[in-house]
Amino acid sequence: MVPAQEYLNCRGMACPVPIVRVSRAMKALSPGQTLRVEASDEAFPADLEAWLLGRSDKLLSLESKDGLQCAVIQKCE
Numbered sequence: 001m002v003p004a005q006e007y008l009n010c011r012g013m014a015c016p017v018p019i020v021r022v023s024r025a026m027k028a029l030s031p032g033q034t035l036r037v038e039a040s041d042e043a044f045p046a047d048l049e050a051w052l053l054g055r056s057d058k059l060l061s062l063e064s065k066d067g068l069q070c071a072v073i074q075k076c077e
Helices: 017-027 044-052
Strands: 006-010 034-039 058-065 068-074
Touching: 006 017, 017 034, 017 044, 034 044, 044 058, 044 068
Parallel strands: 006 034
Antiparallel strands: 034 068, 058 068
16 A cells, blocks of 8 residues: 555445545645545445546555555645
8 A cells, every 4th residue: 555645534435425525635635645545335446536537636556455445546736
């Protein structure tokens, strides 16, 4: 897992709440900063990849283990 500067816990939240929270958290970051997100929603990886389409932000890592999805996103602009 890539280390991150900020952390967002979205465990127990169903779609679309994790992506809404990611969007809000990313707006508060400065370019170059990273956000680590943990979510238990099975749809989170697909939702996150769809949300990132057309954005300059980068998905640095995405891992799934024991029903927990962990992503690290970098704000680019």
